[in-house]
Amino acid sequence: MTPISSPFQTPEQRQADRAAKRDAVLRAAVRMFNEKGFHQTSLDDVAARLGISKPTIYHYLGNKDQVLLECVSRGLGQIIEAAAEARQEAGTGADRLAWFLRRYAQINMDDFGRCVIRTGDEALASESQQQFRALKRRIDNALRELIGEAIADGSLAPTDPKLLAFTIAGALNWPARWHDPDGEHAPADLAEYLVTNLARGYLPR
Amino acid sequence: MTPISSPFQTPEQRQADRAAKRDAVLRAAVRMFNEKGFHQTSLDDVAARLGISKPTIYHYLGNKDQVLLECVSRGLGQIIEAAAEARQEAGTGADRLAWFLRRYAQINMDDFGRCVIRTGDEALASESQQQFRALKRRIDNALRELIGEAIADGSLAPTDPKLLAFTIAGALNWPARWHDPDGEHAPADLAEYLVTNLARGYLPR
DNA sequence: TTGATTATCTACTGATGAGTAACTTGCATT
DNA sequence: AATGCAAGTTACTCATCAGTAGATAATCAA
Numbered sequence: 368m369t370p371i372s373s374p375f376q377t378p379e380q381r382q383a384d385r386a387a388k389r390d391a392v393l394r395a396a397v398r399m400f401n402e403k404g405f406h407q408t409s410l411d412d413v414a415a416r417l418g419i420s421k422p423t424i425y426h427y428l429g430n431k432d433q434v435l436l437e438c439v440s441r442g443l444g445q446i447i448e449a450a451a452e453a454r455q456e457a458g459t460g461a462d463r464l465a466w467f468l469r470r471y472a473q474i475n476m477d478d479f480g481r482c483v484i485r486t487g488d489e490a491l492a493s494e495s496q497q498q499f500r501a502l503k504r505r506i507d508n509a510l511r512e513l514i515g516e517a518i519a520d521g522s523l524a525p526t527d528p529k530l531l532a533f534t535i536a537g538a539l540n541w542p543a544r545w546h547d548p549d550g551e552h553a554p555a556d557l558a559e560y561l562v563t564n565l566a567r568g569y570l571p572r
Numbered sequence: 573m574t575p576i577s578s579p580f581q582t583p584e585q586r587q588a589d590r591a592a593k594r595d596a597v598l599r600a601a602v603r604m605f606n607e608k609g610f611h612q613t614s615l616d617d618v619a620a621r622l623g624i625s626k627p628t629i630y631h632y633l634g635n636k637d638q639v640l641l642e643c644v645s646r647g648l649g650q651i652i653e654a655a656a657e658a659r660q661e662a663g664t665g666a667d668r669l670a671w672f673l674r675r676y677a678q679i680n681m682d683d684f685g686r687c688v689i690r691t692g693d694e695a696l697a698s699e700s701q702q703q704f705r706a707l708k709r710r711i712d713n714a715l716r717e718l719i720g721e722a723i724a725d726g727s728l729a730p731t732d733p734k735l736l737a738f739t740i741a742g743a744l745n746w747p748a749r750w751h752d753p754d755g756e757h758a759p760a761d762l763a764e765y766l767v768t769n770l771a772r773g774y775l776p777r
Numbered sequence: 778t779t780g781a782t783t784a785t786c787t788a789c790t791g792a793t794g795a796g797t798a799a800c801t802t803g804c805a806t807t
Numbered sequence: 808a809a810t811g812c813a814a815g816t817t818a819c820t821c822a823t824c825a826g827t828a829g830a831t832a833a834t835c836a837a
Contacts, residue, residue: 410794564735565773
């Protein structure tokens with residue numbers, strides 16, 4: 368019994384449609400924020416890119432602040448997921464850390480991850496800013512814990528987990544600013560390079 | 573012959589006064605840009621902080637774009653100087669590199685250096701943007717050369733200088749985002765920590 | 778003394794862009 | 808058929824803020 372195609376949509380269909388449109392708005396917005404910067408991008412610009420009008424965006428999202436908050440939340444959400452998965456990985460603490468870091472680096476080269484780094488939090492309204500910071504804190508804590516565990520099992524050199532976390536995060540965030548998605552370096556390769564270098568250091572062994 | 577103080581100013585005095593005022597404007601501006609963000613800071617805000625009015629700022633600087641350009645140029649200028657000095661240092665290539673990196677990190681925790689990282693270039697008008705990028709390129713090249721020389725003399729493990737430069741720069745730029753000047757970590761100490769960690773890696777040796 | 782220059786102000790203009798009002802059209806449910 | 812909700816539109820409002828006009832007062836040079 369193959370279902371024949373019908374022009375009439377089920378409620379689920381319509382809901383999915385709506386979600387897809389909302390999604391398209393966010394994707395267009397995040398791309399433009401990353402290209403030109405949040406403040407240089409008006410919602411009229413975003414609408415024009417999608418071939419719609421600004422009020423349509425307001426039909427799917429409350430305001431510009433919410434558009435940005437949703438974008439960065441998605442980026443941060445991906446990283447939080449990655450942290451949870453890293454916990455499940457086998458191997459030493461250092462292995463789990465490296466696994467997470469590779470994912471972390473890759474997400475930062477992705478649309479939503481890039482937006483987290485490039486736009487940051489100061490563009491957000493103070494309420495959204497708090498949400499943003501709460502998510503960031505979770506990630507920071509996860510990273511510090513992974514580091515702490517690796518030190519505890521001897522697979523990492525003892526050091527201050529907080530400072531090491533900042534050192535690593537900086538190196539892995541930076542591609543959001545310079546990496547060209549269409550350039551010669553594939554995100555996965557670059558992530559591998561960065562993590563290996565952070566692990567082994569630049570001095571000869 | 574101690575010079576008695578006079579209410580009449582020499583032309584040099586007046587010129588110096590003017591420069592000092594211009595300077596004060598830039599210092600106030602860069603502080604506020606770093607605190608609240610460039611787009612969240614109006615020139616009225618900056619003027620208010622100095623107890624003057626906006627047109628006075630325009631008397632010393634052409635427009636807001638120029639204010640920002642001057643701020644970031646100062647930051648970048650400091651780094652360019654540091655690169656030149658690093659060239660004069662004794663020791664191996666790796667020693668000179670480390671010397672430069674420590675300075676680099678510290679400048680990024682300073683007002684003008686922080687502004688370079690935090691505000692970036694997309695806020696600038698396209699003409700200023702070109703100047704900004706030209707300066708950045710010089711720094712990037714200097715860093716790559718220092719790395720290349722260190723590899724050449726065997727004091728660094730062979731690698732792609734460009735990628736290593738980005739790795740290092742990321743880690744050393746990041747404090748501009750999180751480091752608190754009034755916090756527990758002195759810039760010099762933090763710089764030392766970062767560079768040592770990048771050099772030796774986080775894995776035990 | 779007079780005229781030019783510098784430093785500063787108050788009070789404006791003008792553009793940009795976020796957000797809204799209010800209409801239209803069409804589908805869907807009763 | 809009637810009603811209501813969903814998805815869009817055009818055409819506005821309104822706030823903010825960069826930048827300017829033009830006045831005023833002081834200082835300096837002639």
